[in-house]
Amino acid sequence: MTGTAPVVGVVGAAGAVGSVAVTELHRRGRHTLRLAGRRRAPLDALAGGLTATGSAATVEVVDLDDADALHRFCAGCDVVLNCAGPAYLVEDRVARVALTAGADYVDAAGDDVLWEQVRALLAGAPERTAVISAGMMPGLSALLPRHLAAALPQPPRALLGYLGGRDRFTATAAADYLRVGEGFGQAGAALTAGVRQSLPTRTDVELPFFPEPATAVPYLSTELERVTRDLGVTDATWHSVFAGPHVAQVLRQPPTGGDAAEALRRAAELDAFGQATYQLFVVELTTAAGDARTLVLRGSSASALTGAFAAVAVAALTGGNLAVGLHLAGEALDPQLAVDLLAGSAAVSDLSVFDGEAAHVGGHVEEAL
Numbered sequence: 001m002t003g004t005a006p007v008v009g010v011v012g013a014a015g016a017v018g019s020v021a022v023t024e025l026h027r028r029g030r031h032t033l034r035l036a037g038r039r040r041a042p043l044d045a046l047a048g049g050l051t052a053t054g055s056a057a058t059v060e061v062v063d064l065d066d067a068d069a070l071h072r073f074c075a076g077c078d079v080v081l082n083c084a085g086p087a088y089l090v091e092d093r094v095a096r097v098a099l100t101a102g103a104d105y106v107d108a109a110g111d112d113v114l115w116e117q118v119r120a121l122l123a124g125a126p127e128r129t130a131v132i133s134a135g136m137m138p139g140l141s142a143l144l145p146r147h148l149a150a151a152l153p154q155p156p157r158a159l160l161g162y163l164g165g166r167d168r169f170t171a172t173a174a175a176d177y178l179r180v181g182e183g184f185g186q187a188g189a190a191l192t193a194g195v196r197q198s199l200p201t202r203t204d205v206e207l208p209f210f211p212e213p214a215t216a217v218p219y220l221s222t223e224l225e226r227v228t229r230d231l232g233v234t235d236a237t238w239h240s241v242f243a244g245p246h247v248a249q250v251l252r253q254p255p256t257g258g259d260a261a262e263a264l265r266r267a268a269e270l271d272a273f274g275q276a277t278y279q280l281f282v283v284e285l286t287t288a289a290g291d292a293r294t295l296v297l298r299g300s301s302a303s304a305l306t307g308a309f310a311a312v313a314v315a316a317l318t319g320g321n322l323a324v325g326l327h328l329a330g331e332a333l334d335p336q337l338a339v340d341l342l343a344g345s346a347a348v349s350d351l352s353v354f355d356g357e358a359a360h361v362g363g364h365v366e367e368a369l
């Protein structure tokens, strides 16, 4: 890193994820920030808000389709954080230019496909570091089970997880969400004794710590498979949770022929109308002896949690906490360091670890009595 305040360039800085990442990095005050995106007005508004409460950030209008402009932006950055999307269209374009320009790289998104792409890029830049999948999922969804495992007296054998809530989608995030699938995981699957099995979606079901009945879709991601392998977990069931009826309906029957991402965005808007949005992580780990611990994290939205975790990944990288090379944020960051950084974030309203099973400590009152 050059100098005492590493220069961090954020591409897609004024988006839902980018603006949270920028705000978080600015709040910590350890970085010099450069903000980039296609439209000047939202970037200026973001930078103006920062200047009012601390050091200034510079703004550059950059379209990542313009490789020369992107290169000029990345040159002189210690780290480039990509928050522009949709990820399935951006792919490794920002990574390619950032690494060529001599910067390290963090991506708020990206899954197994981006991993392979950035791995190939790093073969030509072996002195550089890249951290991808620094989002809510993938990202926090790997870090939180790793954090919880440290609270157990023995290694865990079983994992039960719920992630979701009542939330909006940006058009960008909706487009990516609908493409998550083959490369990243399988809906309707879980692990029993290390073997894949099918599990049904449950609708209108009461779930521990969730304030309302919801739809729970079993989902076995490649990330979860890696984490369970690393932790020695043989039984793992993870659910994506949707509290509103409209999103659940669109995901059950995506419209054919129309704009499915727009349908998902509108459904989420309807579900969130007039209500506070939230995302809830509930992760339970159990040892072979039956000792259980449950971690609960409540965040304001998926964008906010993703932006906050991307900022944590940047802080870990510029703080010298990661070895040179390629990393998946949720699987490489020190869980305690990451949780300490997250706990001060406005994106996280609660993060607690309880003794016992989720259904017991977070069950609805009439069940617990």
Ligand SMILES: NC(=O)c1ccc[n+]([C@@H]2O[C@H](COP(=O)([O-])OP(=O)(O)OC[C@H]3O[C@@H](n4cnc5c(N)ncnc54)[C@H](OP(=O)(O)O)[C@@H]3O)[C@@H](O)[C@H]2O)c1
Pocket (backbone or CB within 6 Å): 011, 012, 013, 014, 015, 016, 017, 018, 036, 037, 038, 039, 040, 062, 063, 064, 065, 083, 084, 085, 086, 087, 088, 108, 109, 134, 135, 136, 137, 138, 139, 170, 171, 172, 173, 174, 176, 177, 302, 303, 306
């Ligand atoms: N892992 C998770 O749990 C999770 C959750 C939420 C989001 N995400 C991911 O995070 C990423 C950002 O999502 P978001 O909701 O923040 O989207 P967003 O609000 O639409 O923001 C996207 C940003 O990217 C910029 N951008 C788009 N195309 C660009 C281009 N060609 N050149 C330069 N800038 C460009 C936009 O700038 P302009 O507006 O100026 O065009 C905008 O600031 C997506 O990949 C999304 O899938 C992940």
